[in-house]
Amino acid sequence: MRLGLGHKLPVVLGILLAVMFTTGFFTYQFFFASPKGPSDKFGIHGHVVVKAYHADGTLYAVRECNNVLVSRAKNAIAGCATGIGATPSGFGACSGWLTTMRAEDGSWKKLFFFGSITNTLLPSGCDPTTGAPLCDQGWISQATIDITQNASIFAVGAGVGTSPADYVPFDSITLPSVISANEGDRLVVTITFTIS
Numbered sequence: 001m002r003l004g005l006g007h008k009l010p011v012v013l014g015i016l017l018a019v020m021f022t023t024g025f026f027t028y029q030f031f032f033a034s035p036k037g038p039s040d041k042f043g044i045h046g047h048v049v050v051k052a053y054h055a056d057g058t059l060y061a062v063r064e065c066n067n068v069l070v071s072r073a074k075n076a077i078a079g080c081a082t083g084i085g086a087t088p089s090g091f092g093a094c095s096g097w098l099t100t101m102r103a104e105d106g107s108w109k110k111l112f113f114f115g116s117i118t119n120t121l122l123p124s125g126c127d128p129t130t131g132a133p134l135c136d137q138g139w140i141s142q143a144t145i146d147i148t149q150n151a152s153i154f155a156v157g158a159g160v161g162t163s164p165a166d167y168v169p170f171d172s173i174t175l176p177s178v179i180s181a182n183e184g185d186r187l188v189v190t191i192t193f194t195i196s
Helices: 006-032 070-082
Strands: 046-051 058-065 100-105 112-120 138-146 153-159 171-179 186-195
Touching: 046 153, 046 171, 058 171, 100 138, 100 186, 112 153, 112 186, 138 153, 153 186, 171 186
Parallel strands: none
Antiparallel strands: 046 058, 046 186, 100 112, 100 153, 112 138, 138 186, 153 171
16 A cells, blocks of 8 residues: 555644744744844933922922823924924924923813923023924923912823913823812922933
8 A cells, every 4th residue: 555645744744843843943033033232212201290389388298200201292202303304293393392381180170270381400402492402311391380279180291382272282190199289379390301
């Protein structure tokens, strides 16, 4: 009785699969793995401190956390830093992204409070409000926000605009716990941006 190709096919396929499986680990690393070595990466990180003061100047609450850049800001940074785009969506230009800080009420009232940003500890030639050369070391943005009505502040952020209708966020920070603020209170919001 003569065995045909049909009986040898499973054996041939088994050997072929075993060879492919054994050498697959090596060939994958050789042909498909990304090269190990230097790579270009860009990151921005913000650490936030919110201090709440009563009208008489007494400090009554401090909240600390990290910020999260909104996707629009990430895209704007990537486009402007690489030169791909000079008019990022929402910002309109590679400048003026950080002019205002906002505090948001978490109650049914949905109140928003705004304060103008002052940028400090800027490396030479860096200005986050005008887009002067990218601030390659980082900077500090700070604003004082006056509370004009009783509110439960649950979030703060930096961006452009002075009303809910025209505000474009750069980042969004949900506080670890709510700050119960009264009319006349003041929030001092400080974001330390670090570039890596």
